[in-house]
Amino acid sequence: MRSTFFIAALASLSCLLATSSGNSTRATTEGAASLEHHLRLYHTHTGEHIDIVYRHGDKLLPEAEAQLDHFLRDHRTGEIKHYDPRLFDILSELTESVGRPGAEIDIICGYRSSWSNEFLRSRSPGVAKNSLHMQAHAIDIRIPGVSTIALRDAALALRKGGVGYYPRSGFVHVDTGRVRTWCYGCAQTASAVRD
Helix, strand or coil: CHHHHHHHHHHHHHHHHHHHHHHHHHHHHHHHHCCEEEEEEEECCCCCEEEEEEEECCEECHHHHHHHHHHCCCCCCCCCCCCCCHHHHHHHHHHHHCCCCCCEEEEEECCCCHHHHHHHHCCCCCCCCCCHHHHCCEEEEECCCCCHHHHHHHHHHHCCCEEEEECCCCEEEEECCCCEEEECCCHHHCCCCCC
16 A cells, blocks of 8 residues: 555656656747847948847847848948848847947948949058958957957867958958958067958
């Protein structure tokens, strides 16, 4: 009789724990799925600002992506290209990494048409012929109140793509290409690879 009671009690306890665990897992999953990924950007060439949620959990929001594509357009030609959304995650993570979650990020350069890229190359050796800006896989940024060296170090720590450091111009390049780094304007890396 005791053993039957004991087995029944164990079965009830096991069922209770499974239900509780299932609810906890569901709550955690639902919490992660509803997590909003947010960006605040200022374009230094157009003077435009954008404050947008671009993703809920793992679900990208197409309308927000389209708005970001337009915001990051080639400001010289008006051309728009669809951006690699992994860049948006990099930007969001960078604000967290430098202790400024939700900070507005200054955009120095987003998408570049081939015309704009050649135009810039004719004026600076710091512009790569096959720049990832032309594929909408790169953005040049700064965060007001954060030194470019601190921003560069935070981007390098993410290990999510290329990181270029432009101390004289006061910005950092981030992209979703292979993990690599360079410094344009640093004496010891005058021949650095650029993107």
